[in-house]
Amino acid sequence: MSITAEQIAFDQQHIWHPYSSMINPPPAYPVESAEGVRIRLADGRELIDGMGSWWSVIHGYGHPVLNAAAHQQIDKMSHVMFGGLTHQPAIELARALVEMTPEKLDKVFLADSGSVAVEVAIKMAIQYWHARGLAEKHKLITIRNGYHGDTFGAMAVCDPVNGMHEIFTGVLPQQLFAPAPQIGFDQPWDEADIEPLAQLLADNHQQIAALILEPIVQGAGGMRFYSPSYLKRARELCDNHQVLLIADEIATGFGRTGELFACQHAGITPDILCVGKALTGGYMTLAATLTNSHIGETISAGGAGCFMHGPTFMGNPLACAVAGASLKLLRDSDWQGRVRCIEQGLKQGLAAAAELDSVAEVRCLGAIGVVEMKAPVDTVEIQKLFIERGLWIRPFGKLVYVMPPYVISDADLQLLTDGMVSALQAYRG
Ligand SMILES: *Cc1c(COP(=O)(O)O)cnc(C)c1O
Numbered sequence: 027m028s029i030t031a032e033q034i035a036f037d038q039q040h041i042w043h044p045y046s047s048m049i050n051p052p053p054a055y056p057v058e059s060a061e062g063v064r065i066r067l068a069d070g071r072e073l074i075d076g077m078g079s080w081w082s083v084i085h086g087y088g089h090p091v092l093n094a095a096a097h098q099q100i101d102k103m104s105h106v107m108f109g110g111l112t113h114q115p116a117i118e119l120a121r122a123l124v125e126m127t128p129e130k131l132d133k134v135f136l137a138d139s140g141s142v143a144v145e146v147a148i149k150m151a152i153q154y155w156h157a158r159g160l161a162e163k164h165k166l167i168t169i170r171n172g173y174h175g176d177t178f179g180a181m182a183v184c185d186p187v188n189g190m191h192e193i194f195t196g197v198l199p200q201q202l203f204a205p206a207p208q209i210g211f212d213q214p215w216d217e218a219d220i221e222p223l224a225q226l227l228a229d230n231h232q233q234i235a236a237l238i239l240e241p242i243v244q245g246a247g248g249m250r251f252y253s254p255s256y257l258k259r260a261r262e263l264c265d266n267h268q269v270l271l272i273a274d275e276i277a278t279g280f281g282r283t284g285e286l287f288a289c290q291h292a293g294i295t296p297d298i299l300c301v302g303k304a305l306t307g308g309y310m311t312l313a314a315t316l317t318n319s320h321i322g323e324t325i326s327a328g329g330a331g332c333f334m335h336g337p338t339f340m341g342n343p344l345a346c347a348v349a350g351a352s353l354k355l356l357r358d359s360d361w362q363g364r365v366r367c368i369e370q371g372l373k374q375g376l377a378a379a380a381e382l383d384s385v386a387e388v389r390c391l392g393a394i395g396v397v398e399m400k401a402p403v404d405t406v407e408i409q410k411l412f413i414e415r416g417l418w419i420r421p422f423g424k425l426v427y428v429m430p431p432y433v434i435s436d437a438d439l440q441l442l443t444d445g446m447v448s449a450l451q452a453y454r455g
Contacts, residue, residue, distance in 0.1 A: 029056045029068045052406045055413070060087035063434045065418050073418040074442050076428035081245070081277045083308030085355055086433040092307050095351035099344050108136070108341035115346035122353045123314055126286060128295040133322035135315040135333070136341040140276040140302035141175030143313035144238075146335050147272045147298045148179045151236035154270065154321050157328025165199075165233045167226060167269070171206040172239060173246035174274050183238050185247045188423075202226055202234070207252035211242065211291075211391055215255035224263055231267035236298070238272040242288040242391075245277040249396045249425050251389060257292035264297075270321070276302040276313065280353075281361045282429060284369065284392035297321060307352035312345035364432045368393040368439060372428070375443025379450055386424070396427040397446070401455060408453050415445035426450065 038051055046052075056068040063086055065073045078084065085092065099115060106113065120134040135150075137143040148166065155163035166183055173189075174180040181190055182198040191198060204223035209216060227234065241257050244250040264271040273296035278288035282304065285291050289299075298321070302313030325333050372395035379397045380388040387398045402423045412419045419428060430442060 028058065062086040062088070063431050063438055071413070071416070073413060073416055074430075074434075074438050074445075076412075076417055076419040076430055076442050076446070078304075078429050078431050079308045080303065081282065081429050082303040082306070084280060084282075084304045084361075084432045085307045085352065086431045087308075089307065089355070091355055092309055092348055092351050095347050096309065096344060099347035102343075104344045105339065105342050107338075109336060113341075113343050113346075115343045115350055116341040119346045119350040119353070120314075122350060122357075123301070123316060126353065126357070127299055127301075127316055128287060128289060130295055130318040131299050131316040132319060133317050135317075135335070136346070137302075137313040137315055138337050138339050138342075139175075139311050140300065140313045141177040141180045142337065143276065143300040143302050143315045144174045144180040144183075144274060145177055146315040147238070147274075147300050148183075148236070149335055150298055150315065150317055150321065150325060150333065151270045151272060153325045153328060153330070153333060155235050157324050162233055163235045163268075165201060165230070165235060167202040167204065167223075167230070167234050167237045169204050169206050169223065169239050169244075171244045171248040171250055172274075173244070174238065174240075175276075188247060202230055206244065206248070206250065207256045209253040209256065210389075211251040211253060213253060215253055217259075219253065219256055220259040220263070223260065227263050227267045227269060231269055234267070234269045236270040236272045237264055238274060240274045240288075241278060241296075242291050243278050243283055243394065246422075249389075249394075249398070249427050251391045254292035257289065257294055261292070261294040261296075270297040272296060272298040272300065274300045276300050280304040280356060281365055281432065282392050282394060284362070284365050305352070306345055306349045307355070309348045309352070310345050312342065312349050359432075361432055365393045367436065368430065368432065368434065371436060371439040372443060375440060376447065378447045382447075382450055384450065384453070384455065393432060394427065394429045395443070396425060397450065399424045399426060399450075399455075403453065403455060407455075408449065411449035411452050412445065415449055417442060417445045417449070419446065419449075 058066045058068045063075055065075050123134055124132045135146050137146050152164045168183040171185050174183050182201050204226050209219045273289050275287050279301040299316045306312050372390040376388045376395050379385050386400045389396050403421050
């Protein structure tokens with residue numbers, strides 16, 4: 027049975043959507059199903075998904091291999107507690123993560139969402155220094171324009187201006203912020219870019235547990251791409267000042283930027299790594315926090331004798347089975363070739379947008395294309411223009427951006443970029 031007007035009215039009356047209002051909420055388009063790179067609306071219209079459901083759908087919707095993995099697992103058990111019990115889906119997923127991620131990251135914590143993976147990373151860093159008798163090292167340092175999630179520990183390291191710090195001042199722990207890197211991904215390096223971070227670390231390292239950042243691509247905090255040299259220097263600074271490095275690869279992980287992990291653009295290994303979003307190929311929520319043996323063992327040798335976290339749905343077998351199948355699909359595919367093709371297609375297809383008066387800059391990296399406008403766009407208005415052109419794109423602020431599934435065909439990618447340019451041409455803000 028297809029969706030009714032009553033159901034849509036109920037949604038508007040009773041359901042929070044992400045960052046939504048309970049007074050005159052904007053319309054949420056009802057979706058009937060999704061297949062490949064297309065979302066089918068209840069009225070039969072089909073939209074090419076430019077968002078990959080927020081970075082997560084990399085193999086397309088309804089992939090037969092992932093569907094089969096979910097069916098097989100659900101017939102055995104959908105869930106069982108992880109305290110005192112274990113199972114193959116979690117073991118094989120953890121094995122794949124240890125193998126795929128940079129060397130030395132071999133202890134895996136399975137978390138329920140990206141935000142939780144970040145909370146876990148922060149707790150690991152604090153527990154590590156506590157176990158070493160340096161409990162005063164409990165602050166975090168980060169760079170502006172970051173986004174790390176919506177829970178309290180994560181919010182505290184989101185950009186203080188475009189994040190939610192104003193409302194929660196006095197509630198959030200006060201962390202340290204360096205300016206965002208200014209040198210772009212392809213631009214020549216200048217040591218001045220890292221100077222403010224270096225200074226803050228030199229002045230405050232005795233209180234700092236970890237530097238947390240999104241390597242190379244700052245996602246929801248501005249869709250900015252910065253220099254691998256910045257990341258290399260940040261790693262060196264952390265080593266010199268006895269500060270751990272947490273890489274939040276929840277958006278960038280699993281090939282999105284052209285490397286399997288964005289840290290690899292700089293050839294560095296973080297002490298703690300967070301992954302999420304694409305982990306299950308966008309099928310369901312699951313994330314993970316990885317660290318090395320030294321940190322894992324130091325935490326465990328501390329006063330608590332264990333790491334202090336363990337959610338109810340930790341290691342959910344259904345999510346782990348799908349994630350394991352998704353990582354195998356990725357490894358068996360020519361994802362790097364596909365991402366390179368998408369980068370070319372985005373660069374060529376979006377070049378015309380750079381000519382528009384309303385556009386400040388167009389930038390592409392891997393399977394990410396960003397059109398930064400000169401002024402914030404009206405999401406509801408511009409969304410209508412995208413939908414008329416058969417596209418699903420959801421901008422925020424000045425940023426109109428896409429990160430399509432890796433399986434998008436060249437022809438569909440062309441439809442996506444042509445439609446995007448045409449909608450931006452038609453848009454009168
Ligand atoms: C999306 C995101 C998060 C939060 O993940 P959720 O699953 O939404 O909690 C954290 N960090 C980064 C870099 C993200 O892109």
